[in-house]
Amino acid sequence: PPGEAAGLLRHLNPEQLAAVTLPAGNALILAGAGSGKTRVLTTRIAWLVQTGQVSPAGVMAVTFTNKAAKEMLTRLSTLLPVNPRGMWIGTFHGLCNRFLRAHWKLAGLPQGFQILDAQDSVSAVKRIVKAMKLDEERYIPKQCAWFIAGAKEDGLRPQHIEVRDELTRTQQAIYQAYEDQCQREGVVDFAELMLRTYELMRDHAELRQHYQRRFRHILVDEFQDTNRLQYAWLKMFAGTDNNVLAVGDDDQSIYAFRGARVGNMADFEREFHVQQVVKLERNYRSFGNILDSANALIAHNSRRLGKNLRTEAGPGEPVRVFEATSDFAEAQWFLDEARQLQRDGSPRSEIAVLYRSNAQSRVIESALFNAGVPYRVYGGLRFFERAEIKHALAYLRLIENPNDDTSFLRVVNFPTRGIGTRTMELLQDAARSSGRSLWQSVGAIAGKGGSNLGAFTALVDAMRDATRGLTLREIIEHVVQSSGLADFYRNEKEGAERLENLDELVNAAEAFVTQEGFGKDAVALPVDEQAGRIAERLPAAVALVDTQPDAETGEIMSPLAAFLTHAALEAGDNQAQAGQDAVQLMTVHAAKGLEFDQVFITGLEEGLFPHENAAADLDGLEEERRLMYVAITRARKRLYLSFSQTRMLHGQTRYNLKSRFFDELPEAALKWLTPKLQGFGSGYARDYQAAWQRGTGLGSMVGAGRVVPASAPAAFEAQARSTPNGLRSGQGVFHTKFGEGVIVTLEGIGADARAQVNFGRHGMKWLALSVAKLTPVD
Numbered sequence: 001p002p003g004e005a006a007g008l009l010r011h012l013n014p015e016q017l018a019a020v021t022l023p024a025g026n027a028l029i030l031a032g033a034g035s036g037k038t039r040v041l042t043t044r045i046a047w048l049v050q051t052g053q054v055s056p057a058g059v060m061a062v063t064f065t066n067k068a069a070k071e072m073l074t075r076l077s078t079l080l081p082v083n084p085r086g087m088w089i090g091t092f093h094g095l096c097n098r099f100l101r102a103h104w105k106l107a108g109l110p111q112g113f114q115i116l117d118a119q120d121s122v123s124a125v126k127r128i129v130k131a132m133k134l135d136e137e138r139y140i141p142k143q144c145a146w147f148i149a150g151a152k153e154d155g156l157r158p159q160h161i162e163v164r165d166e167l168t169r170t171q172q173a174i175y176q177a178y179e180d181q182c183q184r185e186g187v188v189d190f191a192e193l194m195l196r197t198y199e200l201m202r203d204h205a206e207l208r209q210h211y212q213r214r215f216r217h218i219l220v221d222e223f224q225d226t227n228r229l230q231y232a233w234l235k236m237f238a239g240t241d242n243n244v245l246a247v248g249d250d251d252q253s254i255y256a257f258r259g260a261r262v263g264n265m266a267d268f269e270r271e272f273h274v275q276q277v278v279k280l281e282r283n284y285r286s287f288g289n290i291l292d293s294a295n296a297l298i299a300h301n302s303r304r305l306g307k308n309l310r311t312e313a314g315p316g317e318p319v320r321v322f323e324a325t326s327d328f329a330e331a332q333w334f335l336d337e338a339r340q341l342q343r344d345g346s347p348r349s350e351i352a353v354l355y356r357s358n359a360q361s362r363v364i365e366s367a368l369f370n371a372g373v374p375y376r377v378y379g380g381l382r383f384f385e386r387a388e389i390k391h392a393l394a395y396l397r398l399i400e401n402p403n404d405d406t407s408f409l410r411v412v413n414f415p416t417r418g419i420g421t422r423t424m425e426l427l428q429d430a431a432r433s434s435g436r437s438l439w440q441s442v443g444a445i446a447g448k449g450g451s452n453l454g455a456f457t458a459l460v461d462a463m464r465d466a467t468r469g470l471t472l473r474e475i476i477e478h479v480v481q482s483s484g485l486a487d488f489y490r491n492e493k494e495g496a497e498r499l500e501n502l503d504e505l506v507n508a509a510e511a512f513v514t515q516e517g518f519g520k521d522a523v524a525l526p527v528d529e530q531a532g533r534i535a536e537r538l539p540a541a542v543a544l545v546d547t548q549p550d551a552e553t554g555e556i557m558s559p560l561a562a563f564l565t566h567a568a569l570e571a572g573d574n575q576a577q578a579g580q581d582a583v584q585l586m587t588v589h590a591a592k593g594l595e596f597d598q599v600f601i602t603g604l605e606e607g608l609f610p611h612e613n614a615a616a617d618l619d620g621l622e623e624e625r626r627l628m629y630v631a632i633t634r635a636r637k638r639l640y641l642s643f644s645q646t647r648m649l650h651g652q653t654r655y656n657l658k659s660r661f662f663d664e665l666p667e668a669a670l671k672w673l674t675p676k677l678q679g680f681g682s683g684y685a686r687d688y689q690a691a692w693q694r695g696t697g698l699g700s701m702v703g704a705g706r707v708v709p710a711s712a713p714a715a716f717e718a719q720a721r722s723t724p725n726g727l728r729s730g731q732g733v734f735h736t737k738f739g740e741g742v743i744v745t746l747e748g749i750g751a752d753a754r755a756q757v758n759f760g761r762h763g764m765k766w767l768a769l770s771v772a773k774l775t776p777v778d
């Protein structure tokens with residue numbers, strides 16, 4: 001009814017309204033962060049359905065993360081009286097999974113095919129490199145896996161690889177062997193999900209026509225980060241008559257390193273005959289100081305399509321900047337601030353810590369953990385990627401599909417059951433020569449090794465029998481016990497946490513079952529009818545894994561198979577503390593599209609952010625800057641930036657300079673919590689550290705009786721290592737040519753004295769102290 005549709009549109013400004021109600025046709029929205037792009041996309045879906053222009057089943061929407069897909073579904077279920085499950089909403093991978101589940105036979109896959117995550121796929125490649133007796137130093141499995149994924153994303157199968165030399169010939173052979181192996185095992189990797197779907201659509205006219213007739217409206221969020229294959233895929237689904245809405249921001253393109261093409265936006269405009277590009281210029285997310293910082297920063301990039309962003313929210317609070325003496329002190333400072341924010345009424349879930357690299361989370365995690373503050377990590381040390389979880393999942397996967405060699409190898413001798421490398425080599429040879437799976441080849445192995453293998457397959461068979469008809473929860477509990485994993489970790493020194501994680505797996509399964517509506521009958525309805533009928537039963541239904549019936553037989557996936565798919569696809573979310581209010585930790589990449597009241601960007605140091613691998617060339621640096629732009633624009637109310645003089649990373653103490661990005665922010669928007677000196681060695685930070693060690697705190701930084709950790713903060717050790725000429729490692733120095741730097745290493749004495757100095761953007765230099773003039777700056 002028109003009245004309801006009007007209600008939908010009430011919370012939009014005129015430009016947004018125009019975009020939501022665009023007439024049929026293809027359209028591109030190009031607008032900056034927080035301008036309401038995602039809101040427009042979601043509202044347009046609701047409006048199209050509400051005004052009867054499309055049925056829910058005729059909508060496909062692509063989001064960038066599972067978290068974003070969930071939010072969109074939840075949002076739609078509040079906007080619309082129908083159940084949004086009939087729509088296809090998800091990530092590219094999620095939608096491809098859904099597609100292939102329905103057409104597994106045509107795709108040449110087993111019905112219960114499983115998904116290899118990035119780690120699995122590297123270990124699958126590793127096995128091939130071994131089997132082909134190649135030099136693992138030359139053919140590094142990780143790089144080979146990267147090569148294969150890249151080829152698939154360019155739409156290339158092994159036979160399409162251009163063989164130019166020995167190297168490419170071998171890469172081609174590895175790719176081919178990898179494909180054969182995946183096919184034999186009935187597993188697909190992420191890139192395969194996309195490519196297989198694309199090829200199926202391309203090669204089967206009827207299928208193509210069916211889907212092109214079905215999806216009248218296709219909407220793609222975060223379009224700037226699509227790659228070549230995703231673009232081709234989109235064209236395949238769109239055909240010539242459907243309506244595609246692409247939404248993006250070139251300033252937030254942060255996946256070039258993985259093949260994303262900003263150029264897709266220009267191609268889209270041309271090839272889809274977009275009449276007019278919609279721009280949105282008002283930012284609704286952040287206060288002025290935050291937005292000014294973002295605008296000033298991104299203005300340093302050269303190749304931009306050019307957009308403006310303004311807010312009417314007023315300047316808000318200044319952006320706070322903190323300099324710490326060590327990563328440890330930085331984490332402690334964060335903890336104090338976070339507690340203060342909580343006391344002031346902020347929920348934990350509105351406090352986010354962002355960092356450039358996964359490895360940085362550990363220190364912050366341990367600060368939170370020790371203080372008993374609940375937190376959740378997105379990305380990074382992913383719940384589903386932890387060893388104990390992968391072990392349990394491997395048993396579960398073998399129950400579903402015994403031919404899954406990756407899982408077989410993972411647990412055949414874990415916990416140990418006397419199956420040695422020799423036996424495994426024999427087994428792998430037997431499998432290879434007969435072209436069968438490891439499981440199928442067990443019978444070919446004689447002797448003690450053979451009987452141990454037999455015991456293993458018997459164990460898995462017994463698990464399968466025993467769990468038939470049980471609930472997902474019961475299945476997992478049974479497997480964790482009968483596999484011996486529980487006993488194993490119970491006896492291990494540091495096994496307690498792993499046992500807890502295994503318990504969490506049960507919780508994750510439980511949450512999954514509730515979310516997916518895996519009750520008795522919820523999923524058996526055909527898709528189109530589902531839309532209206534089961535709405536009451538599933539109020540905020542979030543369908544990430546498709547449980548739709550097989551196109552021919554009407555058969556649906558078992559809850560276990562669905563859960564395993566979910567675990568592979570959703571490896572990003574830590575379901576461990578589902579429902580609990582928790583501080584949010586994630587990399588900047590994982591934060592795209594999200595927003596939080598309070599955002600902390602930590603580790604803003606040269607070499608870290610911008611990252612040393614990227615800062616060397618202009619393209620890399622500009623991508624880092626876009627990443628920083630994404631980070632800043634996540635904040636609604638308050639933004640904190642911090643950096644540290646020293647940091648333990650990968651087992652080494654690094655002495656860092658503050659990030660060059662600080663020089664690109666408007667001074668008027670910032671408030672330095674520590675005096676802004678040369679960027680290192682400021683007295684305040686040291687006082688803070690000392691106060692913290694005493695456990696007294698400074699100013700608002702309360703918190704008595706803290707325990708000093710066994711390893712003294714690195715900055716203090718550094719200060720102790722003074723040399724006779726007055727220089728010490730960790731010290732800030734000035735050099736006439738290279739500018740400011742920090743001494744990393746001091747060696748030799750007298751005329752031989754040398755120093756290794758980190759000059760930030762000038763890099764790391766070794767200097768002879770008898771020649772180089774170094775002036776201490778603090």
Ligand code: ATP
Pocket residue numbers: 011012013016031032033034035036037038039040249252283284285592593594595633
């Ligand atoms: P990003 O580029 O970071 O993905 P975006 O352009 O998709 O951002 P949204 O997430 O859609 O922006 O919107 C940012 C915030 O502003 C959200 O909290 C949204 O609800 C709010 N918002 C958007 N439009 C309006 C409006 N017209 N009135 C009030 N709030 C709005």
Ligand code: MG
Pocket residue numbers: 037038039221593
């Ligand atoms: Mg968005």
